Amino acid sequence: MTSLIYYKYSSSRPKSNCFFVTRHINDMAFLEAHTASPNCAIVDFHFHHAQKLKELKDAVANVGEDEQLIAFDAMQHLGLDHHFREEIEAFLQKQYHARAYDNCNHQLFEVSLHFRLLRQQGYHVTTDVFNKFKNIEDLTSRLLDKDIEGLVGLYEASHLSFQGEDALDEAGKLSHQILTAWLPNNLDDHRAPLVAHSLKHPYHKSLTRFMAKNFLNYFQGTEKWASVLQELAKIELNVVESIIRNEILQISKWWKELGLTKELNFVRDQPIKWYTWPMACLTDPSLSEERVELTKSISLVYIIDDIFDVHGTLDELILFTAAVERWDLDATDELPDYMKISFKALYDITNETSDRLYKRHGWNPIESLKKSWAILCKAFLLEAQWFRCGHLPNAEDYLKNGVISTGVPAVLTHAFFILGQGITQQAIDIVDNINTPGIISSTATILRLWDDFGSAKDENQNGYDGSYIQCYVNEHDGCSDEDARAYVVQKISDEWKRLNQECFSSNPFSESFTKLALNVARMVPMMYDYNTQHRLPSLEENMKSLLFDSFLAQGSPGQTI
Structure with a gap:
């Protein structure tokens, strides 16, 4: 399985090649001008996009279930899951009926990820799967064992809680407390950006549209599906950017004519x-x-x-x-x-x-x-x-x-x-x-x-x-x-x-x-x-x-x- 939750945060972010926005987001003339800017040319990516999408589907179909679980979660973070609706549903249905979330060998990260993906897909999965992880002694021991990924996974899962699921709420608060205390003393740790980002922008409370590019800036992986996923995500982000710019022009034109x-x-x-x-x-x-x-x-x-x-x-x-x-x-x-x-x-x-x-x-x-x-x-x-x-x-x-x-x-x-x-x-x-x-x-x-x-x-x-x-x-x-x-x-x-x-x-x-x-x-x-x-x-x-x-x-x- 890919280490460090399927991706790794690098120590430095790529610098922006574009200028800084200094005007209001509602300044229509400003946005219209730059929507038509030659520096942001609209390129036809459709052929390359279709090619990479097929390549990714083939790559994901030929890896194990643990790797697929991680790949599908990465797709959701990058806003690519709409291309894989059938594959994701078939995979999670199989995982649910096999009760795979009950057989994770006490790995907190895997239990948390199974729970989060199944619940957000509408499957009835209870918080009982976390019973063995919910006390402060166990969570603290995981910090000592350097199970940062597991604590992050638990914190992320806690945001999907229902009314009355107090144990999951408490476990989420404890993991937040432990990670918050860990972060200032471990800023040089390669996992620190992951922890900081998760604490500030938990996936379930964040917008994929705004978080996808940030996720991709840090995404790394050695498996074939990971590299293809990166390429496809970049193409899709460019396509989406072009679509948004075109929609801004449509809205601006409609509003002016109104x-x-x-x-x-x-x-x-x-x-x-x-x-x-x-x-x-x-x-x-x-x-x-x-x-x-x-x-x-x-x-x-x-x-x-x-x-x-x-x-x-x-x-x-x-x-x-x-x-x-x-x-x-x-x-x-x-x-x-x-x-x-x-x-x-x-x-x-x-x-x-x-x-x-x-x-x-x-x-x-x-x-x-x-x-x-x-x-x-x-x-x-x-x-x-x-x-x-x-x-x-x-x-x-x-x-x-x-x-x-x-x-x-x-x-x-x-x-x-x-x-x-x-x-x-x-x-x-x-x-x-x-x-x-x-x-x-x-x-x-x-x-x-x-x-x-x-x-x-x-x-x-x-x-x-x-x-x-x-x-x-x-x-x-x-x-x-x-x-x-x-x-x-x-x-x-x-x-x-x-x-x-x-x-x-x-x-x-x-x-x-x-x-x-x-x-x-x-x-x-x-x-x-x-x-x-x-x-x-x-x-x-x-x-x-x-x-x-x-x-x-x-x-x-x-x-x-």
Whole structure:
């Protein structure tokens, strides 16, 4: 078996061959200019890609099961697993029925990796497999035995815990504690970068779209499949980069032609930032149309949010909400001009989306989409009534409404129909239900709590606002802001366990939709991590790396640049 968890971290990272991004990620002119830059040429990799993909499939098919387990995990880290869906499913099904995770000869790394891959694939595997590793004495002895890989594997596996799996939670905390103490005294150890990266970016809570290139920079292996995997990953990253640049041009063109910022000078002008949601959350390269379509829906959420949070009076907001419920362009005379413009954009874009989806999938989702917008506007209106009248609701009522006002239920309703997979009456009834299904509500709750947890806000948002922390402190006598924040951190952790259970247990949704919901939750910390300059440094840095630290500049085997 490949040593050190199938790959090895090198002591130095390759330096970037591209320039540093100094402007905002939402600076459309900047991104458009560099999307068309001759320094980032679009090369036709399709033939070489197909050749390397076949070579990798052949290589992986001819190695042992232990090596396959490691190879498939590496593919997931690199975002190549969509090419191996059938192979991965067949392999894990065989591993599950053979109960291979029970026969790992007390190797913590192998048990952890089996558990993580099986659970995230939806197999029922209990935490009993960790019984022999869960006490502090055993974990400490593994540190003394230098089983760093095993401790990292356990820490990674602990992020997939469900509610009630306290033993796995505790083992994860202990492994985190031990690795954190080990790291400062072992910075020269070749495993130190692996430990540091895992502690900061555990795989299950991270986005493959942003982590893949970092993973590849450190990836090493002597087996044939490992070298072929590296080559294929570089080609795929270049293909993905070209796709993203093309999608940015499409979104920029659509937004300019829409012209809303000229007529509505109070709305945010951030189409590229909005695009980063579907770009990072719908990672299959073939879903280009879906990413562009979903960006349009997301832009509407931000526009409507600005109407309610920044610009509209209460009387106007009541009229606008009623207009959205009626869904009739001919019944908008009572609206002020800026709301007529906004409603027409909402009406036209939603109906155009519905028409396209009907032609593509044979199901017209207009009733569900209309309902999602009406529910969102009602939630926005309730918040406006609360905070403009100086009323602070209790924390439970605030959060119940806040789950809707995140826009997540509306966006995921659109995404469900845009993806067009698993559209059954049962699934539609669940999506349409006013009691938001768990897979959506947990994602929305994570977003709401993270958003309220932050101290800095979006640079272009200076309207009325509230927060769960504020409501919680007001409701609990003697509760400090610090106490409330600690409570929110634990609540986010608990919500992640609920989301894990929803996604990795039987549900009526497609794999693509489930992965999307998980990725939205993973994206949240990056999208709400504003600094004191109202910037999103983590998002900016990741987008810089994704679009400008190109492997095209470095070259790839078998390619002519």
